[in-house]
Amino acid sequence: xxxxxxxxxxxxxxxxxxxxxxxxxxxxxxxxxxxxxxxxxxxxxxxxxxxxxxxxxxxxxxxxxxxxxxxxxxxxxxxxxxxxxxxxxxxxxxxxxxxxxxxxxxxxxxxxxxxxxxxxxxxxxxxxxxxxxxxxxxxxxxxxxxxxxxxxxxxxxxxxxxxxxxxxxxxxxxxxxxxxxxxxxxxxxxxxxxxxxxxxxxxxxxxxxxxxxxxxxxxxxxxxxxxxxxxxxxxxxxxxxxxxxx
Numbered sequence: 001x002x003x004x005x006x007x008x009x010x011x012x013x014x015x016x017x018x019x020x021x022x023x024x025x026x027x028x029x030x031x032x033x034x035x036x037x038x039x040x041x042x043x044x045x046x047x048x049x050x051x052x053x054x055x056x057x058x059x060x061x062x063x064x065x066x067x068x069x070x071x072x073x074x075x076x077x078x079x080x081x082x083x084x085x086x087x088x089x090x091x092x093x094x095x096x097x098x099x100x101x102x103x104x105x106x107x108x109x110x111x112x113x114x115x116x117x118x119x120x121x122x123x124x125x126x127x128x129x130x131x132x133x134x135x136x137x138x139x140x141x142x143x144x145x146x147x148x149x150x151x152x153x154x155x156x157x158x159x160x161x162x163x164x165x166x167x168x169x170x171x172x173x174x175x176x177x178x179x180x181x182x183x184x185x186x187x188x189x190x191x192x193x194x195x196x197x198x199x200x201x202x203x204x205x206x207x208x209x210x211x212x213x214x215x216x217x218x219x220x221x222x223x224x225x226x227x228x229x230x231x232x233x234x235x236x237x238x239x240x241x242x243x244x245x246x
């Protein structure tokens with residue numbers, strides 16, 4: 001399926017908002033687009049991530065919205081989170097990496113934006129980021145051992161490594177007071193440039209190619225995968241050192 005065009009995205013999102021207002025009425029507090037769609041960087045395999053922020057919710061409202069949700073899922077690969085107002089702060093603590101990313105990359109489609117005043121627990125963010133990085137580094141090695149003879153099978157693994165690495169880089173630069181105005185993609189580039197390591201730079205370039213074009217030069221995927229695993233370890237060490245310096 002080709003990447004969703006901006007015109008199609010805008011048209012479907014307008015309809016989504018109208019139907020959400022009708023289905024949820026006064027309980028609808030906001031509809032928020034987040035992730036790559038909010039930055040205008042949808043790629044061929046991207047989902048369109050949406051948050052429907054609600055005061056209350058019952059089955060009748062969801063039933064009324066079912067048809068719209070199915071259409072949006074099929075037409076723009078919409079992935080929708082239905083979140084209650086009372087759940088927001090708890091979600092931001094338990095899923096600190098995800099909600100920090102949403103806070104930094106989102107676009108309000110209707111209602112009142114809750115994210116400018118949302119507090120992300122920094123201790124929870126850094127702890128969860130370290131967990132994600134350690135798990136990623138271990139998992140990438142396993143994927144290499146299992147799939148490295150088939151480059152085409154490594155491409156989605158490489159592409160999926162982008163989000164946790166970029167979020168971790170942004171968390172690191174925020175901790176160091178260097179993240180002003182940066183998005184996660186640029187944060188990772190800045191961290192990698194600071195290492196001076198050519199293997200990291202080439203791996204991040206491969207990551208972008210795998211995400212945007214779903215292709216890499218022959219023989220490059222395995223090398224890139226192992227370098228990304230090493231980069232996850234580097235970010236983990238940097239986060240630990242930065243926290244210890246506070």
